[in-house]
Every structure is written in C-alpha cells, then in structure tokens.
Amino acid sequence: xxxNGTHIALDWxxxxxxxxxxxxxxxxxxxxxxxVVFLHEGLGSVAMWKDFPLRLCEAxxxxxxxxxxxxxxxxxxxxxxxxxxPDFLERQATEVLPAALEALGVDGQVQPLWLLGHSDGASIAxxxxxxxxxxxxxxxxxxxxxxxxxxxxxxxxxxxxxxxxGPLVQRLARxxxxxxxxxxxxxxxxxxxxxxxxxxxxxxxxxxxPVLAVQGLDDEYGTLEQIRSIARALPGTRLLELISCGHSxxxxxxxxxxxxxxxxxxxx
Numbered sequence: 593x594x595x596n597g598t599h600i601a602l603d604w605x606x607x608x609x610x611x612x613x614x615x616x617x618x619x620x621x622x623x624x625x626x627x628v629v630f631l632h633e634g635l636g637s638v639a640m641w642k643d644f645p646l647r648l649c650e651a652x653x654x655x656x657x658x659x660x661x662x663x664x665x666x667x668x669x670x671x672x673x674x675x676x677x678p679d680f681l682e683r684q685a686t687e688v689l690p691a692a693l694e695a696l697g698v699d700g701q702v703q704p705l706w707l708l709g710h711s712d713g714a715s716i717a718x719x720x721x722x723x724x725x726x727x728x729x730x731x732x733x734x735x736x737x738x739x740x741x742x743x744x745x746x747x748x749x750x751x752x753x754x755x756x757x758g759p760l761v762q763r764l765a766r767x768x769x770x771x772x773x774x775x776x777x778x779x780x781x782x783x784x785x786x787x788x789x790x791x792x793x794x795x796x797x798x799x800x801x802p803v804l805a806v807q808g809l810d811d812e813y814g815t816l817e818q819i820r821s822i823a824r825a826l827p828g829t830r831l832l833e834l835i836s837c838g839h840s841x842x843x844x845x846x847x848x849x850x851x852x853x854x855x856x857x858x859x860x
Contacts (some may be wrong), residue, residue, distance in 0.1 A: 611692055614638050616649045616656030626654040626704040627803040631713030634778050637665030644842040651850050669770030676781040685719035689817045700727030704850050708732040708855045716758045722795040730802045733851055734841045738818050739791035747812045749781045796825040801831045808837030
C-alpha cells in the first residue's frame with residue numbers, strides 16, 4: 593500500500609493556506625485507474641474517515657485522495673471568530689476544490705474522477721459536478737444536504753448545550769488542530785436565519801454523471817427526501833436507503849455501501 597499524507601499550499605480568501613491531504617494507492621492498482629476523492633462532513637477531516645477510504649479503494653481496486661478543507665484537520669486553522677456566509681459550500685466546491693485538484697495534478701478530463709462526499713462534503717460534490725460536468729465520472733453522496741431541513745437545524749442547535757458542546761469539542765481536538773473555531777463557524781452558519789433558504793435544487797439537473805445517493809433511515813440530520821429529491825431531478829440516480837443507519841453510512845453500514853459503490857463503478 594502506497595499511503596502518504598502531507599500538505600499543499602493555496603492562495604484563497606486573501607491568505608496563503610495549507611490543505612491536508614492523503615493519497616491512497618492499493619498494491620497492484622495502476623496509475624491510470626479511477627480516482628475517488630473523499631470529501632468530509634461538516635466537522636470531519638482526513639483522519640475522521642478512519643479506515644473507510646482504504647477499505648473502499650482496496651475493494652474497488654482504485655486510487656483515493658482524501659482532503660481536509662480549510663480550517664479542518666491539520667489544514668491551516670480558522671481564525672477565532674470566523675464567520676461563514678450562506679454561500680460557504682458553493683465557495684468550497686467552485687474555489688477550494690478545483691484549486692486543490694489542480695495543485696495535486698488531478699484532471700478529471702484525463703483520468704476517471706469520482707467524488708465521494710459525506711453530508712456537507714456531499715453537497716460540495718453535487719455543486720462541483722454541476723459546475724464541472726465534463727470532469728466528473730461519477731458521484732457517491734452520503735447524507736447530502738440539498739436544502740435546509742428543520743431536523744438538521746434542530747440537531748445542530750442541540751449541540752450548543754454546554755453539556756454537549758464541551759465534550760464534543762474535546763473529542764474533535766483529536767482530529768483538528770483548532771476545533772473550536774471550526775465548530776463555531778460551522779454551527780453558526782447552519783443556525784443563521786439567512787441560511788434557511790439555501791438550496792442547490794436548481795444545480796442538480798445540470799449533473800451529467802451517474803449518481804449513487806445514500807441515506808440512513810435513522811439519520812437525525814436529514815430525511816429521505818434529500819436523496820429522493822435528487823432522484824426526481826436526475827431520474828437515473830441510484831438510491832440506497834439503509835436501515836440501522838444514522839448520519840454516517842460509511843461507519844454504520846460500510847459493507848453495504850462498498851458493495852453499492854462497486855456495482856455503480858462496474859456498470860460505468
């Protein structure tokens with residue numbers, strides 16, 4: 593297994609930042625094999641995926657690239673008091689992600705490029721695929737946010753209770769260099785009234801690649817309507833609705849997820 597992690601430097605949002613990344617290349621996998629880019633959740637990072645990216649790449653005989661967004665993991669931390677605007681996901685999808693892929697020499701027009709995103713990362717994957725439809729071979733979106741639901745806001749609001757927030761930030765410190773600013777920025781924008789009308793429904797019909805949309809039946813951050821709305825906009829979408837599964841299908845039902853991704857990739 594060829595596994596290494598380091599940082600790339602980017603100029604973004606008026607500053608020079610470092611983004612954490614990790615390459616995965618199982619033994620025997622050729623350089624021109626499909627590349628899966630893993631895009632983490634709203635409080636995720638390279639390390640918080642744990643062993644799932646490696647397991648999937650080994651099972652599918654493909655390469656992997658795992659990224660931590662600005663402020664997350666071991667990327668350049670956010671400044672205290674950072675506030676995100678309602679277009680924060682769009683900026684990640686159309687500014688940060690393209691710059692990171694270019695810096696790493698990834699060109700979806702040269703090699704098969706698949707995006708696998710979770711939660712906020714799934715929304716970023718959808719936005720990117722709509723904007724750069726000729727550069728994406730396929731999408732796997734886990735618990736995506738296509739619009740803001742009450743259950744999402746309620747679940748994030750519940751994290752603000754001191755008895756919950758304190759221990760959560762302590763746990764996040766295992767994975768993030770500066771967990772408090774990113775937790776504050778993330779939760780603040782999701783609870784901002786100006787974000788309640790956010791939606792990417794108008795972008796989804798522009799996607800031109802195969803899509804696998806996955807949701808757990810026990811997801812406290814989103815309902816099945818999120819992925820079903822994708823299927824209505826893109827009739828060829830494959831839906832995977834998982835029982836005994838919460839917001840993280842790759843943790844709760846990894847084998848079922850890997851099997852579904854394998855079927856999708858083999859058919860395309």
